[in-house]
Amino acid sequence: MPCLEGMIMTGENKYKGKVLVAGATGRTGRWVVSRLQHYSVPVKVLTRSADKAASLGDVEVVQGKIQSDEDVAKAVEGCSAVISALGSSEVFGDASPGEVDRDGVMRLVDQAAKAGVRHFGLVSSMAVTKWFHPLNLFGGVLTKKFEAEEHLRSVFGEDGRSYTIVRPGGLRDGEPLLHDLHVDQGDRLWSGWINRGDVAELLVVSLWNDKARNKTFEVINEAEEEHRQDSLEKYYDKLAS
Numbered sequence: 001m002p003c004l005e006g007m008i009m010t011g012e013n014k015y016k017g018k019v020l021v022a023g024a025t026g027r028t029g030r031w032v033v034s035r036l037q038h039y040s041v042p043v044k045v046l047t048r049s050a051d052k053a054a055s056l057g058d059v060e061v062v063q064g065k066i067q068s069d070e071d072v073a074k075a076v077e078g079c080s081a082v083i084s085a086l087g088s089s090e091v092f093g094d095a096s097p098g099e100v101d102r103d104g105v106m107r108l109v110d111q112a113a114k115a116g117v118r119h120f121g122l123v124s125s126m127a128v129t130k131w132f133h134p135l136n137l138f139g140g141v142l143t144k145k146f147e148a149e150e151h152l153r154s155v156f157g158e159d160g161r162s163y164t165i166v167r168p169g170g171l172r173d174g175e176p177l178l179h180d181l182h183v184d185q186g187d188r189l190w191s192g193w194i195n196r197g198d199v200a201e202l203l204v205v206s207l208w209n210d211k212a213r214n215k216t217f218e219v220i221n222e223a224e225e226e227h228r229q230d231s232l233e234k235y236y237d238k239l240a241s
C-alpha cells in the first residue's frame with residue numbers, strides 16, 4: 001500500500017513535497033499551480049515557453065518538451081508528486097494526441113517512477129473508453145488518453161506509488177468550490193460541464209487524501225446553480241475502492 005503519511009502536514013501546508021505540474025501554462029494547469037500555491041506547496045513546472053511560465057508566480061521552471069527524455073527527467077528530479085494537465089492542440093506533429101496525450105504522458109509516468117515520485121495525478125477525459133465517440137475524430141484523442149491512463153495505472157498502482165485519474169466533462173474556465181459536483185466511475189456519463197478550477201482542486205487534494213489513491217473517476221457539475229463548497233474532499237468518500 002502506498003504511504004504518503006510522512007509528507008502530510010497540518011494546517012494550510014497540507015503537503016510538504018515538491019510537485020511538478022506538466023501543462024502548467026494551460027488553462028487547467030494554471031489552476032493547478034494556483035491551488036498548490038494556495039496550500040503553500042512548492043511547485044516546479046515543465047513548459048515549452050519560459051515566457052508563458054513567467055506569469056505563474058513563485059515556481060521553479062524547467063524549459064523543455066514532453067518529447068524529450070532528458071527534459072522530462074530534469075523536470076521530475078526532486079519532486080515527490082506530479083500533476084499532468086497536458087493536452088494536445090493539433091491533429092499532427094509535436095502537439096498531437098499521439099505525441100502529447102499518449103506518448104508524452106507515458107514518458108512522464110516512466111521518468112517520474114524512475115526518479116522516485118510517489119503520486120501521479122492526471123487530467124484525462126470523460127468518454128476515454130468510447131472509441132466511437134465523435135471527439136475521437138480529433139487524432140484519436142480519447143483512445144490515446146485511455147492508453148496513457150492504462151500505463152499510469154500499471155506503473156503507479158504498485159511498488160509504494162499511487163495515482164489519481166480525473167476524467168472531467170466539458171471544461172469551463174472558472175474558479176473552484178462554486179458548485180456541487182457529481183462523480184461517477186465506469187465511464188457511464190455522456191455530457192456535463194465542470195470548472196477547470198474544480199478539476200485542479202480535486203487533483204491537488206489527491207496529494208494528501210488517502211481515499212484518492214488509485215482511483216479513476218468522472219466528474220461534472222451536479223447543477224448549474226452556484227453552491228459554495230468548503231472543500232472537495234467529500235467527493236473522494238463517494239468513490240468505490
Ligand SMILES: NC(=O)c1ccc[n+]([C@@H]2O[C@H](COP(=O)([O-])OP(=O)(O)OC[C@H]3O[C@@H](n4cnc5c(N)ncnc54)[C@H](OP(=O)(O)O)[C@@H]3O)[C@@H](O)[C@H]2O)c1
Pocket residue numbers: 022023024025026027028029046047048049052064065066067085086087088089094095100104123124125126168169170171172196
Ligand atoms: N476542453 C475540454 O472541454 C476538455 C474536456 C475534458 C478533458 N480535457 C482535457 O483536459 C486537459 C487540460 O485541458 P486544457 O483546456 O486546460 O488544456 P490547454 O489549455 O490546451 O493546455 C494544454 C497544456 O499542454 C501543454 N503542452 C502541449 N504540448 C506540449 C509539449 N509538446 N510539451 C510540453 N507541454 C505541452 C501546453 O503548453 P504550451 O503552453 O506550451 O502550449 C499547455 O500548457 C487536456 O488533456 C484536455 O484534453 C479537455
